[in-house]
């Protein structure tokens with residue numbers, strides 16, 4: 046269709062443009078819906094001329110009803126995804142120490158109000174946080190930064206070396222409506 050003669054370049058370009066939708070509130074809170082049962086707690090980093098201190102987990106915060114029983118750390122190399130994974134008997138509770146990671150969640154639980162939804166939460170060393178992954182929720186941890194991601198996990202049960210509570214699907218499974226960028230590696 047030919048543009049009317051009186052139409053300016055501004056009109057022409059704006060006609061093709063798409064306005065941003067709101068993604069955060071005026072207070073900076075994400076407007077995206079969290080997967081049912083997921084909580085995020087931002088962790089305060091104290092910085093001085095010597096370095097930093099960040100408390101990672103304190104049961105007194107009331108962040109999660111299950112006690113602290115086990116902890117380990119894992120890393121993810123830049124560009125790599127660990128996932129898709131699901132736990133049937135325990136929740137993960139991640140605290141990010143270093144890097145930038147997209148935690149992608151897919152909720153397949155039939156009784157959940159967010160059943161069928163994908164939720165993407167960005168964790169970053171610049172605003173450290175603690176986040177839990179409920180039982181029976183698929184999750185993939187994507188390093189979207191340029192340094193290794195370092196996570197400390199406080200799962201709700203101890204690791205069972207004989208029968209790990211871990212179920213896997215391939216990254217490109219057609220069962221989850223989320224696509225990683227072409228060429229993303231992991232598993």
Ligand SMILES: Cc1cn([C@H]2C[C@H](O)[C@@H](COP(=O)(O)OP(=O)(O)O[C@H]3O[C@H](C)C(=O)[C@H](O)[C@H]3O)O2)c(=O)[nH]c1=O
Nearest residue numbers: 117119120127128130131137184185186198204206211
């Ligand atoms: C968790 C764990 C693992 N291992 C051994 C078992 C394997 O030989 C090796 C790698 O384990 P896995 O493939 O489970 O690790 P990740 O793929 O890094 O898993 C992590 O990323 C994904 C996205 C998650 O969902 C997990 O909760 C999180 O642990 O470490 C142990 O010996 N002890 C442990 O506590």
